[in-house]
Amino acid sequence: AQKITQTQPGMFVQEKEAVTLDCTYDTSDPSYGLFWYKQPSSGEMIFLIYQGSYDQQNATEGRYSLNFQKARKSANLVISASQLGDSAMYFCAMRGHTGGFKTIFGAGTRLFVKA
Amino acid sequence: KAGVTQTPRYLIKTRGQQVTLSCSPISGHRSVSWYQQTPGQGLQFLFEYFSETQRNKGNFPGRFSGRQFSNSRSEMNVSTLELGDSALYLCASSYIEQGTNYGYTFGSGTRLTVV
Numbered sequence: 306a307q308k309i310t311q312t313q314p315g316m317f318v319q320e321k322e323a324v325t326l327d328c329t330y331d332t333s334d335p336s337y338g339l340f341w342y343k344q345p346s347s348g349e350m351i352f353l354i355y356q357g358s359y360d361q362q363n364a365t366e367g368r369y370s371l372n373f374q375k376a377r378k379s380a381n382l383v384i385s386a387s388q389l390g391d392s393a394m395y396f397c398a399m400r401g402h403t404g405g406f407k408t409i410f411g412a413g414t415r416l417f418v419k420a
Numbered sequence: 421k422a423g424v425t426q427t428p429r430y431l432i433k434t435r436g437q438q439v440t441l442s443c444s445p446i447s448g449h450r451s452v453s454w455y456q457q458t459p460g461q462g463l464q465f466l467f468e469y470f471s472e473t474q475r476n477k478g479n480f481p482g483r484f485s486g487r488q489f490s491n492s493r494s495e496m497n498v499s500t501l502e503l504g505d506s507a508l509y510l511c512a513s514s515y516i517e518q519g520t521n522y523g524y525t526f527g528s529g530t531r532l533t534v535v
Contacts, residue, residue: 340523348508350526396463407476408453408524410463 307332307403309411311396317417318387325372326382326414328397334358337401339380340408341371344394353395356380384416392418422446426511426527433534438499441530445492445513451475452494453524454486457508466509469494470516501534508532 308331318324330339341353356364356371364371372381384391394415400408425444433439445452453476454466465478469488486496492513498505508531512524 342524342526347528348531349528350510350512350524352523352525355523407465407468407478409465410455412462 307334307399307401307409309397309399309409311411311414313414314412315415315417317419318384319419320389321386323383323385324387324416326384326395326397326416328380328382328411330378330380330397330399332378332399332401332403334401334403337399339371339373340398340400341369341380341382342396342398342410343391344396344413346393350396354382387418389418389420392416424511424513424525424527426509426530428530429528431530431532433501433532435501435503435534437501438497439501439532440495440497441509441511441532443494443496443511443513443527445494445511446515446525449513449515449525450492451514451516452488452492453512453514454494454496455510455512456480457510457529458506463510466496498532503534506532506534 310329337358339356343351354364354366354369354371356373368385370383394413396413397411427442451470453468456464467486468476472488483499488494508529510529511527514524
């Protein structure tokens with residue numbers, strides 16, 4: 306079975322500092338995709354970054370980067386130069402062949418950025 | 421381009437009633453997925469439609485159903501509402517190329533309250 310684990314229910318970070326949100330996953334699929342989404346208090350989920358399991362390089366999108374360690378089955382999100390607007394819930398997700406390609410989500414990490 | 425549109429945004433229903441939620445995906449996206457989000461259970465997958473066919477279904481009772489039309493718009497229906505169905509229902513559309521999903525675009529959600 307596929308599973309996503311986010312062990313940090315809440316995190317605090319000082320504005321302008323970098324923060325790492327942890328995500329580990331479990332799958333037996335040889336090919337899968339990993340995603341991070343942001344959910345502000347408004348409720349809408351926002352796609353941040355995607356990493357394919359066969360991608361050789363870590364994905365980056367502006368201030369977001371994904372630290373992909375395949376052997377350890379981890380896909381941590383790194384946010385550089387945190388901004389107050391980064392305060393939100395962050396969800397790690399995975400999509401693979403098992404379960405018919407449905408995307409499953411972790412429980413989320415709530416990030417608080419302090420001024 | 422227009423985003424994913426969900427209607428209505430808010431809904432209050434009485435136990436035993438039924439409800440229909442609507443989702444219009446981004447133009448060109450043929451895959452539509454539905455999720456239920458609650459504080460206790462997080463994001464739970466309901467179903468996924470692709471080109472009018474249900475490709476995947478989550479572990480929800482038969483009271484939850486959906487469909488997709490030829491223009492990719494999707495509806496989900498919940499019959500015989502229960503208090504536990506109170507949740508934020510999120511619709512997500514995605515572009516799938518050669519079997520690879522490059523991430524969801526979510527709608528703002530429909531907040532359903534059952535009283």
